[in-house]
Amino acid sequence: MPTKIEKDAITGTETTGHEWDGIKELNTPLPKWWLYTFYATIVFAVIYVILYPAIPLGGGEYTKGVLGFSQRAVLENEMAELHSERSVYMDRFIAASMEEIIEDAELQNYAMAGGRVAFADNCVPCHGAGGAGGPGYPSLADDDWLWGGTLEDIYTTLQNGVRWADNEETRTSQMPAFAVDEILNAGQINDVAEYVLSLSNSASDAQAAERGAVVFAENCAVCHGESGEGMRELGAPKLNDSIWLFGGDKETIVETISKSRGGVMPAWGGRLDDVTLKQLTIYVHSLGGGE
Ligand code: HEC
Ligand code: HEC
Known part of the structure; x- marks a missing residue:
């Protein structure tokens, strides 16, 4: 350390006292704005460490901070709030008949949103986008129904399927194979x-x-x-x-x-919960041919 502070003759700035081959290092002060920002971050960090969880202590432990803040608790609270909001909906939805649901704009929206997603997931491969149908798979968007187009009819068809062997209440009938069974020539x-x-x-x-x-x-x-x-x-x-x-x-x-043909549709009763079945029924009913 130099004992006496030396000033550079040309700039008037103090030197650090270091010298290499006659070149001296200037001790240029940091810009004020930079320095104060730096002090502010130190103050912020100290306050933060006191108030909030900050320093890991190993073994899953950490300094808790005097506010006792926890992101996990915040998330849990938000989830609990969401659940209670939803369960109000769900309770109403479960309690309401399908006729009541289509009269109630809020519940109907809820049914349509869920129904649309469930339809895309489960039904589009056979019935086509928007239920347009195709050879062997009936259109669900027209007035022509095989088994009926009321909410009740659609629900029954969905729940039990058509000619679905695993379901005792499945919709069933069989047109004879008139040539194969030698009924007609x-x-x-x-x-x-x-x-x-x-x-x-x-x-x-x-x-x-x-x-x-x-x-x-x-x-x-x-x-x-x-x-x-x-x-x-x-x-x-x-x-x-x-x-x-x-x-x-x-x-x-x-x-x-x-x-003869004998088209088969799976029973959805055991695969989808009742809320989804109701949503799907209301969605299908709304596609254009609901009775
Ligand atoms: C594996 C193919 C397949 C899937 C997947 C399928 N269906 Fe079907 N669905 C059929 C067939 C085939 C029929 C017609 C059966 C017949 O010949 O009566 C049918 C009939 C129906 C009917 C009766 C139509 C009428 O005119 O009465 C409704 C309603 C229906 N399906 C809705 C759905 C919904 C909603 C889904 C999704 C959850 C779905 N289907 C998934 C094949 C399928
Ligand atoms: C036991 C009842 C039954 C009898 C009897 C019957 N059908 Fe059918 N028929 C059906 C059913 C059910 C379907 C359609 C569903 C399936 O098989 O997938 C059908 C489908 C058809 C279709 C197809 C229609 C379409 O939209 O593509 C034709 C055509 C048809 N039948 C003609 C006849 C003729 C002609 C006879 C008499 C020689 C006859 N059926 C006798 C029940 C019957």
Whole structure:
């Protein structure tokens, strides 16, 4: 350490007293703004350490700070608040019938939001985006229902599935495979297919259709109705409209009659909880064809 403070002749700044080959180091003071900011951070750090958890002590221990603050506790409080807010909703949702839910804007929003997500997760692979359907998978967005389009009907279909072997209450019916089971011969199948075409005003051979009408009355009307109006108790589709589950061209109709189809939908009752089933029902009901 130099004993006497020396000033640099040119700048007038004190030197540190260090000298290398005649060059002396200036002891330039730090800028004031920098220095005060630095002091402020020290004061802040000291106060912080006193008030808040700060220094790890090893073994999971740490200085707790006089305020007793804990992020974990804050999170727990927030979660508890959220749960209690939600459970008010949930309790109301669970207690309400589906009819009541669609009357109540708040509950309906809740149902639609949940239903939309559950639909995308579980139903879109078969029923398509927005329930548009496809060959073998009914559209859920139109007025044509196999098993019924009321809230009750949709809920029952969802809960128990269609022809789902693991569920005793599943919706079920089976159209006979008229060729495979040798109930009708090829000529009769051709005729009745022509008659089915005529029901929906598609181009058909009038004579064959006339013969087919007799075959239809004897073999098909029990399920599809006298004039092809369909029957929901049996999930038998309407044949007198232009909406087709499997296809309305002659070839597809002949194949349906010959081999029958037997579409299967899983029962969702055991897989999804009741709140989700209600949400899905309300969502599907809202897609366009709800009754
Ligand atoms: C594995 C494919 C598959 C999945 C996944 C599926 N479905 Fe289906 N669903 C079907 C088939 C096939 C039918 C028609 C069965 C028949 O021929 O009657 C059907 C019928 C329905 C019906 C009756 C339609 C009517 O006209 O009466 C509703 C409602 C329905 N599904 C809703 C849903 C919902 C909601 C989901 C998701 C939770 C879902 N489905 C998932 C295959 C599926
Ligand atoms: C036991 C009841 C039952 C009888 C009898 C029956 N069907 Fe069906 N039919 C159904 C059901 C149920 C479906 C559709 C669901 C499935 O199989 O997936 C169907 C589907 C069809 C379809 C397909 C419709 C579409 O939208 O793609 C045609 C066509 C049809 N039947 C014609 C006939 C004809 C013709 C006869 C008589 C020769 C007949 N059915 C007899 C129950 C029956």
